[in-house]
Amino acid sequence: MTHLPIAGRREVRLATVGLIRGDRRAMAAVxxxxxxxxxAGLAGPWLVGxxxxxVQHGADVSTVDVLAGAAVVAVIAQILLTRAARYAGYRFGERALALLRERFMDRALDLPIATVERAGTGDLMTRASVDVAALGTSARDAAPEIFISVVQVVFILGAVVVIDPVLGLCSLVATPALWMVARWYLRRAREAYLAEGAATTRLSEELAATAEGARTIEVLRMRPARVGSGDRSIGTAFAARVRTLALRSVLFPVAEAAHAFPVAVALVVGAVLMSHGRLSLGSLVAAALYLTRLGGPVDWILQWMETLQSGAASLAxxxxxxxxxxxVPQQRAEPDGDRIDVSGVTYAYHEGHDVLHDVSLSVRPGERLAIVGPSGAGKSTLGRLLAGIDTPGRGSVTVGGVPVGQLPPDELRRRIALxxxxxHVFLGTLRDNLALAAAEAGDERMGQALAAVGADWAADLPDGxxxxxxxxxxTLDASRAQQxxxxxxxLADPHTLILDEATSMLDPTAARDTERSLAAVLEGRTVIAIAHRLHTAHDADRVAVMEHGRVTELGAHDELVAASGTYASLWRSWHGG
Incomplete structure (x- = not known):
């Protein structure tokens, strides 16, 4: 199983900048x-000072009342402006997240099927769920909170410097410790959170595989092995989370200890300045209030930094x-007809282990070709190559003279369907499921398509x-899902249809009736049927027999039976003759 790639730091930065640039006005408003x-928040401590x-200079009550009233107004203004800022910030974050979700879905749906199969759905699902959720928290909560906290820190320090530059220097005494611990944390956080995400992916894949294959596990008595594998995945996930917890256990205590120190130093230095007549009591109190407030935004920065690191890892x-x-590159060459040619194709899922060996085959437009052979002969692999899902290691598969792997996806799916x-039955109505193939199809056409495949049960549904x-x-059973x-x-009505055991879930009689109905509906279309049931081969124009990754026989049913080769043996064995 291969792993899907992870973006580098530069790509993450560019993506973040792109999101901000995409909504500049909203960002400016925030x-x-x-x-x-x-x-507005800075006005309160200054007014208290x-x-x-x-009061020290003997001012009357009215002056004090005016200043107190101004402080109340400043507090109310801060509350209202903060609420508006958070609202605007959340809206900006949600829009950015929605854009990321749409871009991710577009990319995910456009991935080559072979890539998704080799990576496994667990990684993709974890990114689509866990990582999107983590990024949502960062974009909606962490980023706005860190932003406002940074603004507050800068403005508070500026206010202290304005009161007295010496006190401003006192407010920075804990900065080296905070800088060092934050740098230590950031150096380790990205890899730690990426490792946590990878461990979560592995655990999801283990659980999904165990749940989906529960019956097989019981039949083959694989429970101890699966439990052991699950325990190892849980242990890896636990260790990854302990590692990120260890990082936080160093970051937060140092931050907590660093809050009180600047206030204490400022009070001591401020008392000395007051004794020399360089600072008033009100200014010292105002500076102390500012420095006390400094702890709040610094705490928020450090607390949300952890979430932001998790979000950055998820964005990566x-x-x-x-x-x-x-x-593949968007080849605009127009195929000359719908003839399919397989020329000298060799293919391996893993290097050095070829599944197909020098396969050559031509399928004429409108022909019905059956591909038969024992399990493991390479029939399904050949079908995937014909459908453009995989690309040959050597040789070529072309439609109308153009390699199928170089056709744009929409053009390829219009011509060939597998x-x-x-x-898969998608969550939604029966109409929604059918409309995936032809969004413009009306009820009558959908009904005809269901009738063509023998889905009589659809007419009896309570809501049609x-x-x-x-x-x-x-819930549709396997046979109805197949229909x-x-x-x-x-409904899709491609020119070439590749049916890889597409009626295997139906009983033999229903399967043959369905195939005959399909043949009538798809008259003039090229049909390539990969089958174990040889009545499919009997009804085909030609039959290709595959053994050990090679086409060993090719011809009409009667010709191959008369040749007394592999196909004739298969036919006699299956037909009981």
Whole structure:
């Protein structure tokens, strides 16, 4: 199993800058609101200092009332501006997250099927769920909180410097310790959170594989092995999380200890300045209040830094999908007809272990070709190559003279469609599931497609085409799910259909009736049927027999039976003759 790539630091930075640039006006509004809220918050301590100085100089009550009233107004203004800033920041974050989700989905849906199969769905699903959720927290919560906290720190330090430059220097005494611990943390956080994400992916894959294969596990008595494998994955995930926890256990205590130190130093130094007449009591109190407030935003920065690191790791995993070539180069050459030619094809899933060996075959437009042979002969692999899912290691597969791997995906799917034994029923109505193949199809055409594949049960559904399927709705068994997939194929109406055991879930009689109905509906279309049931081969124009990754016989049914070769033996064995 291969792993999907992860974006580098530069790619993550570029993606972040791109999101900000994509909504500049909103970002400017957020910046203005946060700065205004911070400025309003600075008024309170300054006014308290002014009140103290005025009282010391014998000011009357009315002056104090005016200053106190101004402080109340400043607090109310700060609350309102902060609320507006957070609201604008959350909206900006949600829009950025929505854009990322859409981009991720576009990239994921455009990935080559072979890439997804080799990577496994666990990695992709973890990125689509866990990583998107983590990034959502960062974009919606962590980034705005860190931003406003940084603004507050800068403005508070500026206010202390304005009161007295010496006190401003006192506020920085804990900065070296905070800088060192933050740098130590950041050097280790990215790799630690990427490792945690990878461990979570592995655990998800283990759980999904165990759940999906529960019956096989029980039949083959594999429970101890699967439990052991699951325990190892859980142990790896646990160790990865302990590592990130260890990083936090160093970061936060140092930050907590660094809050009180600047305040204490400022009070001592401020007392000395007061004794020399360089500082008033009100100014010292105002500076102390500012420095006390400094602890809040610093705490928020350090607390949300952990979430931001997790979000950055998730963004790297999401952006990593963009590293995968989504499609082959967009070859605009127009195929000359629909003839399919396989020339000297050799293919291996793993280097050095060829599955197909020098396979050559031509399929004429409108021909019905059956591919038969024992399990492991390479039939399904050849079908994947014909459908453009995989690319030959050597040789070529062309349609109309153009390599299938160089056709744009929409053009390829318009010409060639593959239906396998695996069928997915999407959450939604029966109509939604059918519309995936032809969005413009009306009820009548959908009904005809269902009838063509023998799906008589569809007419008896309580809500007809509007019947809900999947979780919370009607559950289709394997045979009905297969008929639904075939109905989609009829609606898609490609010129070439590749049926890889596409009726295997139906009983033999129903399967043959369905294939005959399909043949009538798809008259004039090229049909390549990969089958174990030899009645499919009997009805075909030609039969290709595969053994050990090679085409060993090719001809009409009667010719091959008369030749008394491998096909004749298969036919007699299957037919009981």
């Amino acid at each position: 910046l203005a609101l946060y700065c205004s809220a911070t400025l 002014r009140i103290i100085d005025q 995993r999401l952006e990593g999908i963009g590293r995968i070539p989504t499609t 239906v396998t034994q695996e069928h 085409l509007d019947t809900m399927l999947g979780a919370g709705g009607m 639904l997939a075939l109905a989609r194929l009829v």
